[in-house]
Amino acid sequence: xxxEKMMGLGKKSSVIREIFEYGKKRKAEIGEENVFDFSLxxxxxxxxxxxxxxxxxxxxxxxxxxxxxxxxxxxxxxxxAEIAAYIxxxxxxEATPNLIYMTCGAAASLTIxxxxxxxxxxxxxxxxxxxxxxxxxxxxxxxxxxxxxxKTEDLQIDFDALKRAITNKTKAIxxxxxxxxSGVIIPECDIIKLSEFLENKQKEFGTDIYxxxxxxxxxxxxxxxxxxxxxxxxDNTIVCYSYSKAxxxxxxxxxYIFVSPDLKDCGxxxxxxxxxxxxxGYVCAPSLMQYTIAKCLTKTADVSIYEANRKxxxxxxxxxxxxxxxxxxxxxxxxxxxxxxxNEFCEIAKKYELLLVPSDDFGVEGFVRISYCVSPEQIKNSxxxxxxxxxxxx
Amino acid sequence: xxxEKMMGLGKKSSVIREIFEYGKKRKAEIGEENVFDFSLxxxxxxxxxxxxxxxxxxxxxxxxxxxxxxxxxxxxxxxxAEIAAYIxxxxxxEATPNLIYMTCGAAASLTIxxxxxxxxxxxxxxxxxxxxxxxxxxxxxxxxxxxxxxKTEDLQIDFDALKRAITNKTKAIxxxxxxxxSGVIIPECDIIKLSEFLENKQKEFGTDIYxxxxxxxxxxxxxxxxxxxxxxxxDNTIVCYSYSKAxxxxxxxxxYIFVSPDLKDCGxxxxxxxxxxxxxGYVCAPSLMQYTIAKCLTKTADVSIYEANRKxxxxxxxxxxxxxxxxxxxxxxxxxxxxxxxNEFCEIAKKYELLLVPSDDFGVEGFVRISYCVSPEQIKNSxxxxxxxxxxxx
Numbered sequence: 001x002x003x004e005k006m007m008g009l010g011k012k013s014s015v016i017r018e019i020f021e022y023g024k025k026r027k028a029e030i031g032e033e034n035v036f037d038f039s040l041x042x043x044x045x046x047x048x049x050x051x052x053x054x055x056x057x058x059x060x061x062x063x064x065x066x067x068x069x070x071x072x073x074x075x076x077x078x079x080x081a082e083i084a085a086y087i088x089x090x091x092x093x094e095a096t097p098n099l100i101y102m103t104c105g106a107a108a109s110l111t112i113x114x115x116x117x118x119x120x121x122x123x124x125x126x127x128x129x130x131x132x133x134x135x136x137x138x139x140x141x142x143x144x145x146x147x148x149x150x151k152t153e154d155l156q157i158d159f160d161a162l163k164r165a166i167t168n169k170t171k172a173i174x175x176x177x178x179x180x181x182s183g184v185i186i187p188e189c190d191i192i193k194l195s196e197f198l199e200n201k202q203k204e205f206g207t208d209i210y211x212x213x214x215x216x217x218x219x220x221x222x223x224x225x226x227x228x229x230x231x232x233x234x235d236n237t238i239v240c241y242s243y244s245k246a247x248x249x250x251x252x253x254x255x256y257i258f259v260s261p262d263l264k265d266c267g268x269x270x271x272x273x274x275x276x277x278x279x280x281g282y283v284c285a286p287s288l289m290q291y292t293i294a295k296c297l298t299k300t301a302d303v304s305i306y307e308a309n310r311k312x313x314x315x316x317x318x319x320x321x322x323x324x325x326x327x328x329x330x331x332x333x334x335x336x337x338x339x340x341x342x343n344e345f346c347e348i349a350k351k352y353e354l355l356l357v358p359s360d361d362f363g364v365e366g367f368v369r370i371s372y373c374v375s376p377e378q379i380k381n382s383x384x385x386x387x388x389x390x391x392x393x394x
Numbered sequence: 395x396x397x398e399k400m401m402g403l404g405k406k407s408s409v410i411r412e413i414f415e416y417g418k419k420r421k422a423e424i425g426e427e428n429v430f431d432f433s434l435x436x437x438x439x440x441x442x443x444x445x446x447x448x449x450x451x452x453x454x455x456x457x458x459x460x461x462x463x464x465x466x467x468x469x470x471x472x473x474x475a476e477i478a479a480y481i482x483x484x485x486x487x488e489a490t491p492n493l494i495y496m497t498c499g500a501a502a503s504l505t506i507x508x509x510x511x512x513x514x515x516x517x518x519x520x521x522x523x524x525x526x527x528x529x530x531x532x533x534x535x536x537x538x539x540x541x542x543x544x545k546t547e548d549l550q551i552d553f554d555a556l557k558r559a560i561t562n563k564t565k566a567i568x569x570x571x572x573x574x575x576s577g578v579i580i581p582e583c584d585i586i587k588l589s590e591f592l593e594n595k596q597k598e599f600g601t602d603i604y605x606x607x608x609x610x611x612x613x614x615x616x617x618x619x620x621x622x623x624x625x626x627x628x629d630n631t632i633v634c635y636s637y638s639k640a641x642x643x644x645x646x647x648x649x650y651i652f653v654s655p656d657l658k659d660c661g662x663x664x665x666x667x668x669x670x671x672x673x674x675g676y677v678c679a680p681s682l683m684q685y686t687i688a689k690c691l692t693k694t695a696d697v698s699i700y701e702a703n704r705k706x707x708x709x710x711x712x713x714x715x716x717x718x719x720x721x722x723x724x725x726x727x728x729x730x731x732x733x734x735x736x737n738e739f740c741e742i743a744k745k746y747e748l749l750l751v752p753s754d755d756f757g758v759e760g761f762v763r764i765s766y767c768v769s770p771e772q773i774k775n776s777x778x779x780x781x782x783x784x785x786x787x788x
Contacts, residue, residue, distance in 0.1 A: 052453050136672060276403075
């Protein structure tokens with residue numbers, strides 16, 4: 001009688017959440033320091049001090065009815081102007097405030113963009129491994145999700161597989177670089193190749209194919225490489241950004257959608273974004289957070305802890321004999337399961353109090369995800385357990 | 395190619411917004427103090443000082459990675475426990491944290507609830523006059539909106555009209571008391587009558603009919619009367635609450651959904667609420683605001699300014715010869731247009747720099763809405779204009 005689909009979504013907790021709950025129980029049993037929980041992608045470093053200071057300053061100096069008042073639906077015009085200037089300055093793309101729409105974080109950026117673009121029967125392509133909620137978001141918007149596996153050796157785009165999957169019903173492709181769950185960054189050469197491929201397919205089909213760039217991990221890069229800014233390469237791009245990771249504000253739900261000025265009929269698409277935000281019940285993004293991030297655009301949370309964790313863990317795991325996909329960014333490491341069934345491997349890992357996430361929910365088999373947004377102590381203390389675990393398979 | 399429906403929603407700005415934009419232009423031309431803008435329902439009083447103080451205290455004492463970290467999807471369990479205790483204490487209803495779902499304000503409360511309940515082809519009933527976004531929300535959820543006009547003399551429920559409209563496809567009725575745009579409160583006798591009517595219809599049809607109680611204006615009541623708490627009267631009730639008006643925090647987007655413990659299969663409905671929140675991209679409600687409102691549940695913004703405005707305006711307008719629907723609460727007054735076409739009347743009002751909203755968009759004809767959440771000065775200075783306006787029709 002009620003929506004069975006929504007009830008199902010509400011009742012089925014994710015595998016990640018189940019592992020996390022197991023971890024909480026286990027910590028209560030044997031002590032927090034004895035459980036090595038690598039399940040959640042929850043930033044472990046605090047927001048920059050500047051964020052806290054700006055918020056306090058606003059609370060002390062701005063009249064409450066202004067600070068907490070409605071902004072316009074797409075967001076405060078001043079905030080949007082500052083973000084547009086930042087994008088222009090940083091990436092050289094002609095952003096304007098009337099192409100920026102402030103959102104309640106990356107999930108909202110994606111659901112609003114998908115609802116703006118998708119008509120019933122359209123297809124949305126994701127590249128596996130992918131964040132599992134993409135399926136929920138795309139299907140809610142009325143699309144069919146098509147999963148295109150990446151190349152297993154490096155988890156980069158498999159263009160042959162993409163060629164087989166794309167059709168004249170493909171409305172959008174979601175690209176997530178640095179990637180959750182793999183930490184992989186798509187290099188510029190592949191972004192160029194992808195752009196040319198999509199341009200050709202648009203011509204061939206006489207359709208528009210939108211590239212949704214989901215990039216909350218843009219600032220979390222540890223290889224020195226530059227993450228290509230996709231609007232520079234492909235016209236029909238919509239950037240779905242969030243400050244959750246860059247400023248360690250995941251609970252505050254603040255981000256934006258940026259419709260590329262080169263996108264065909266960008267004004268219409270932006271209008272559809274505004275309409276979708278309205279229909280989904282997003283009146284405006286939280287006002288205090290809008291004003292706050294606008295003053296912190298050049299700031300980033302101290303990601304050096306992630307960088308150190310990554311180094312220690314990567315060096316140890318490879319030394320012990322694990323096969324690790326090169327972890328360029330984000331705070332995830334994707335490790336090959338030494339047995340075919342990653343679920344089985346994760347169960348064995350629990351014997352050593354190691355909580356890892358099997359890759360099946362991310363759309364690929366035979367890997368585990370390690371979220372290394374944890375304390376350096378947890379990394380250090382977990383190493384003997386990782387060592388014993390792999391020795392079971394030698 | 396993109397969603398025409400969403401593009402249409404994005405391009406068509408509401409009549410209210412158009413009048414507001416006209417007002418901004420006009421103020422620039424002749425001076426702010428000479429334009430009497432009664433178009434927007436934007437709280438004019440600041441949040442209570444306690445709200446600001448609690449936020450500052452949290453920013454100073456709680457580690458940033460906790461304060462701004464993800465809460466669970468339905469909201470922080472401690473926050474939900476405090477709200478449940480408040481509901482139990484205030485209304486005597488057995489609320490529990492696992493029936494409360496924190497939202498980004500009333501619009502999100504409604505879109506999430508509707509998406510949880512509605513299957514394609516269902517009908518949702520609204521009582522006119524009604525907040526125009528109800529149509530957008532219900533249609534996005536896949537429902538057909540059925541408008542049931544209230545009695546024109548007092549804008550209370552017309553049970554004969556409701557009887558004619560209700561069918562075995564009716565999934566929900568939205569009740570908004572105190573009402574936007576009329577300020578009318580549904581008295582207890584009518585809530586009892588409505589409950590009995592719906593109970594009988596449920597039996598007759600063998601269906602569940604949910605009552606969505608949209609009540610952001612619950613604390614804005616100026617007649618001393620008690621707004622009936624609908625879960626006490628009708629089992630299949632879902633309360634859609636927001637702190638936007640009670641705490642003057644409209645830009646912060648914070649509210650909740652409360653599924654009545656007496657609602658049939660309340661656990662399933664709550665799960666569907668969680669699922670719908672997830673599918674629409676609501677990861678969690680803003681964390682700092684969750685913690686803040688939990689410490690301010692007994693606080694209310696100083697609504698005495700609204701009360702004073704209401705008294706001055708109501709007394710003056712009735713004295714001048716306007717017919718005003720008794721304005722019990724919220725910060726709206728609904729006034730009969732002296733000519734059949736309220737749009738025409740609003741155009742004439744502009745001659746006197748009075749910006750009123752014609753009632754057509756609220757689903758009824760022949761009225762105008764006056765939002766009196768303005769400064770007392772604006773009320774006082776506008777009175778001669780109101781007087782001259784009605785004299786045109788004598």
